Amino acid sequence: MPRVQFLGTGNAHSPPGRLHALVLIDGKILVDAPPTVLPQLRQAGVSPGEIEHLLFTHWHADHMFGFPFILLDRQYVSKPQNGPMNIYLRPNGKEILSNLSHVGFPGSLEGALEDDVEWIENESGSIGKSGWKYERFPVSHTPETDPHGYLLTHESGFTILHCGDSGPCEEINQRAENVDVILVEMGVPDFVESPYHHNPKEVSTLAQRFPKSTVLVTHNFSRGEGEMDGFEIPQLPESIIQLEDGDYLDISTDGSFDLINNRRKK
Numbered sequence: 233m234p235r236v237q238f239l240g241t242g243n244a245h246s247p248p249g250r251l252h253a254l255v256l257i258d259g260k261i262l263v264d265a266p267p268t269v270l271p272q273l274r275q276a277g278v279s280p281g282e283i284e285h286l287l288f289t290h291w292h293a294d295h296m297f298g299f300p301f302i303l304l305d306r307q308y309v310s311k312p313q314n315g316p317m318n319i320y321l322r323p324n325g326k327e328i329l330s331n332l333s334h335v336g337f338p339g340s341l342e343g344a345l346e347d348d349v350e351w352i353e354n355e356s357g358s359i360g361k362s363g364w365k366y367e368r369f370p371v372s373h374t375p376e377t378d379p380h381g382y383l384l385t386h387e388s389g390f391t392i393l394h395c396g397d398s399g400p401c402e403e404i405n406q407r408a409e410n411v412d413v414i415l416v417e418m419g420v421p422d423f424v425e426s427p428y429h430h431n432p433k434e435v436s437t438l439a440q441r442f443p444k445s446t447v448l449v450t451h452n453f454s455r456g457e458g459e460m461d462g463f464e465i466p467q468l469p470e471s472i473i474q475l476e477d478g479d480y481l482d483i484s485t486d487g488s489f490d491l492i493n494n495r496r497k498k
């Protein structure tokens with residue numbers, strides 16, 4: 233059964249109870265690679281060597297600093313289980329990730345960068361033979377990071393719009409109408425008004441505008457459930473689900489889905 237797991241739901245500050253935002257699909261597709269990607273994968277029982285596809289949204293540290301760690305682990309410990317990793321990224325990304333790897337582990341990753349990576353710069357296509365397709369689209373975030381989101385479509389018909397790290401924008405609105413799930417990164421509280429981030433008010437507006445889609449919130453600025461420190465979890469309309477680390481979606485062959493949500497567990 234296809235599964236979309238949320239291995240982290242926090243913003244760049246990793247608020248109490250939340251690791252950096254990270255999505256794992258079917259145990260082998262990652263969206264982004266935060267600094268703690270290795271422990272996040274291990275907690276989910278997935279070996280870095282099993283990752284076949286890695287899609288990058290943009291070049292902020294909380295979304296990419298884990299890349300050298302994945303490469304290092306695959307080269308020296310877990311070994312690639314199914315050939316090189318396919319890396320889906322913007323044209324400038326190869327240089328950024330190569331430099332990051334050289335800075336992080338000088339002299340140790342040349343082989344891995346040569347043999348364990350396929351750079352894929354197409355803006356849309358199939359994600360290998362996974363049954364998933366992607367379309368990358370530009371979003372509104374710090375321009376220096378070349379920010380993008382992904383529309384992901386499964387062969388069952390299920391669709392999830394990963395908005396990337398973004399403020400409200402037309403590119404999201406254009407795609408949100410007919411998707412099953414909108415995954416939105418709510419990086420800042422209401423007192424921050426920035427064109428580059430969604431705050432709670434803007435997440436509510438998005439949900440009102442697209443009532444047929446399920447809105448899931450990740451990259452949350454607020455503390456996780458049960459934590460005492462940090463920003464309180466904001467009150468949002470009930471239809472909007474603020475994910476917790478470890479939540480996941482199970483998708484059926486007919487494209488319907490169930491959200492397994494830690495907060496709602498009795």
Ligand SMILES: [Zn+2]
Binds near residue numbers: 243294295397451
């Ligand atoms: Zn971020």
Ligand SMILES: [Zn+2]
Binds near residue numbers: 290292373397
């Ligand atoms: Zn960012």
